Amino acid sequence: MKFFSFWRSLASFRVRIALNLKNLSTEIVFIDLDTNAHRTDDYRRVNPQMALPALTLDDGTVLFQSLAILEYLEEKYPEPPMLPVDALGRARVRALALMVACEGHPLLVPRVRRYLDNELNLRDAQQAAWRRHWTVETLAALEGHLARDKATGRFCHGDQPTMADVCIVGHVTVALAQDISLAPWPTVKRIFETAMALPAFAAAHPLAQPDTPEAMRTKN
Ligand SMILES: N[C@@H](CCC(=O)N[C@@H](CS)C(=O)NCC(=O)O)C(=O)O
Incomplete structure (x- = not known):
């Protein structure tokens, strides 16, 4: 298998975690979003x-x-499974994963940010406000679901990591990169810390990748 990835890409982060959880190795092709390598004919x-x-x-x-x-x-x-065995459990895990992957994240991707910048002429402070607004909305929605539901355990669903955890850690990572305090969302914070303590999650972190710029790389 060949995996096309970029250190800062949250969607790549999700797949890196899954490959690690399942102990699968791939050839990795680094595609630099910052130099628009994803918009070349080769990657297209x-x-x-x-x-x-x-x-x-x-x-x-x-x-x-x-x-x-x-x-x-x-x-x-x-x-190991990333989905629960029961249909209701799978629906809940997929719903939590979708809240991040299909609601929160799409508002923050480079092509949306390019449009805000180039077409709508939003300046840095306005763009930062946009990112913060949608990041916080998603955190609040996740906390609402996770805090009230007895299916929440050490992880988003029970005591084993699932696709929901695979998705929410990326969202929290983006929040932390914006210096957003997690204090208002204690369940999200606890689950994030529990998941990121697992080697499969930690090794997938954006700041720990071979293509992470040296100045940003996590020092161990
Ligand atoms: N829903 C897609 C998101 C894909 C996506 O937007 N990936 C970002 C990086 S996280 C990207 O490559 N963006 C390029 C761009 O927006 O120009 C997925 O989950 O794979």
């Missing part, structure tokens, strides 16, 4: 959406969209 041939991540299989099949990739990995490599 891999993923016409020009977004990361993508995962190509040995027969050349290209998988794209992080949640679809997670679902593929789950079906193909079921151990």
